[in-house]
Amino acid sequence: xxLEKNFNIxxxxxxxxxxxxxxxxxxxxxxxxxxxxxxxxLDMALVDSADTPIxxxxxxxxxxxxxxxxxxxxxxxxxxxxxxxxxx
Numbered sequence: 001x002x003l004e005k006n007f008n009i010x011x012x013x014x015x016x017x018x019x020x021x022x023x024x025x026x027x028x029x030x031x032x033x034x035x036x037x038x039x040x041x042l043d044m045a046l047v048d049s050a051d052t053p054i055x056x057x058x059x060x061x062x063x064x065x066x067x068x069x070x071x072x073x074x075x076x077x078x079x080x081x082x083x084x085x086x087x088x
Contacts, residue, residue, distance in 0.1 A: 017048035041067070 017033055025031040037047045043060050045052040074080040 015048050015050045016046070017050075020047070 020026050020033050020036070026033060026036075033047060034044065037044055041064070043064075045056060046060055046064070049057055071080070075082070
C-alpha cells in the first residue's frame with residue numbers, strides 16, 4: 001500500500017489492524033477489517049502483522065508486489081479493464 005506521510009506518522013509502528021480499529025467505519029461496524037482486507041486482496045497476516053514471522057511477511061509482500069505488477073502490466077497493455085468503474 002502506498003501511504004502518505006501523515007498516515008505513516010499517525011499509524012506509527014503499530015500493525016495496520018490497530019490503526020484501522022480506530023477508524024470510524026470499523027468502530028461503527030459499517031465495515032469489518034476482514035472484509036476490507038479481502039476486498040483489497042490483503043492476507044490478514046499483513047493486516048495484523050504483530051505476531052507474523054518476518055520470513056512470512058517478506059514472502060507475502062513479494063507475492064503481493066508481483067500480483068500488483070502483473071495487474072498493472074495487463075492494464076497498461078489493454079488486456080484487462082478497471083473493475084471499479086463498472087461496465088458502462
